[in-house]
Amino acid sequence: MPVIEARPSAIEFDPGSAALLVIDMQRDFLEPGGFGAALGNDVSLLGRVVAPCRDALRIARAAGIAVLHTREGHRPDLSDAPRAKVHRSPPGLRIGDPGPMGRILIRGEPGHEIVPELAPEPGEPVIDKPGKGAFYQTDLELMLRNRGIETLLVAGVTTEVCVHTTVREANDRGLRCIVLADCCGSYFPEFHEAALAMVAAQGGIFGWVSDVAALRRAMGETGRDTA
Numbered sequence: 430m431p432v433i434e435a436r437p438s439a440i441e442f443d444p445g446s447a448a449l450l451v452i453d454m455q456r457d458f459l460e461p462g463g464f465g466a467a468l469g470n471d472v473s474l475l476g477r478v479v480a481p482c483r484d485a486l487r488i489a490r491a492a493g494i495a496v497l498h499t500r501e502g503h504r505p506d507l508s509d510a511p512r513a514k515v516h517r518s519p520p521g522l523r524i525g526d527p528g529p530m531g532r533i534l535i536r537g538e539p540g541h542e543i544v545p546e547l548a549p550e551p552g553e554p555v556i557d558k559p560g561k562g563a564f565y566q567t568d569l570e571l572m573l574r575n576r577g578i579e580t581l582l583v584a585g586v587t588t589e590v591c592v593h594t595t596v597r598e599a600n601d602r603g604l605r606c607i608v609l610a611d612c613c614g615s616y617f618p619e620f621h622e623a624a625l626a627m628v629a630a631q632g633g634i635f636g637w638v639s640d641v642a643a644l645r646r647a648m649g650e651t652g653r654d655t656a
């Protein structure tokens with residue numbers, strides 16, 4: 430079985446019961462004019478995550494590791510959007526308001542789409558979630574149980590919000606989470622580092638922290654990625 434180098438310790442995992450979960454790599458978070466920008470963030474900070482994520486996707490697909498994607502967003506009528514969440518941004522920049530990529534954080538709009546470089550392949554489930562955690566009000570847990578998934582390789586944005594919430598939820602459901610550090614990003618680099626440190630602290634209280642190069646080595650690949 431492959432062993433991946435990680436913090437706080439290397440970990441063995443079975444690719445047949447592992448899944449790569451790519452969280453919220455949407456235009457709304459990565460491009461100007463979307464939800465991330467509406468909250469006052471510098472979205473250019475997330476762009477560096479795309480290439481490592483593409484590499485992780487390529488490795489997982491080649492190794493037969495299941496791949497799942499999530500998207501954060503809401504129904505066009507906002508019936509699943511808590512008022513407290515909608516009202517957190519100023520009028521004109523709220524969830525549902527029109528923007529350069531369509532209505533902000535609304536399913537079906539261009540901004541809600543996953544960035545083209547990381548587009549899901551046919552057969553890869555895309556889980557639409559109304560909250561930060563990927564297990565909240567979704568059928569993700571059922572899908573993972575039905576596929577016999579025990580280990581999650583976790584990538585996406587943002588590290589301390591949707592990635593962290595999801596890792597905490599997964600940990601409580603008995604899943605082993607290996608967070609791929611360079612495949613995760615934040616508008617706040619110091620939060621990214623702190624969030625990863627929290628995962629691996631106390632002997633790995635929520636999981637393990639690794640990176641895409643270690644995944645590549647674990648799967649027996651040598652040399653640099655060409656993606």
Ligand code: C5J
Binds near residue numbers: 453501561587588592
């Ligand atoms: C945020 C996310 N940061 N996907 N969402 O609002 O992390």
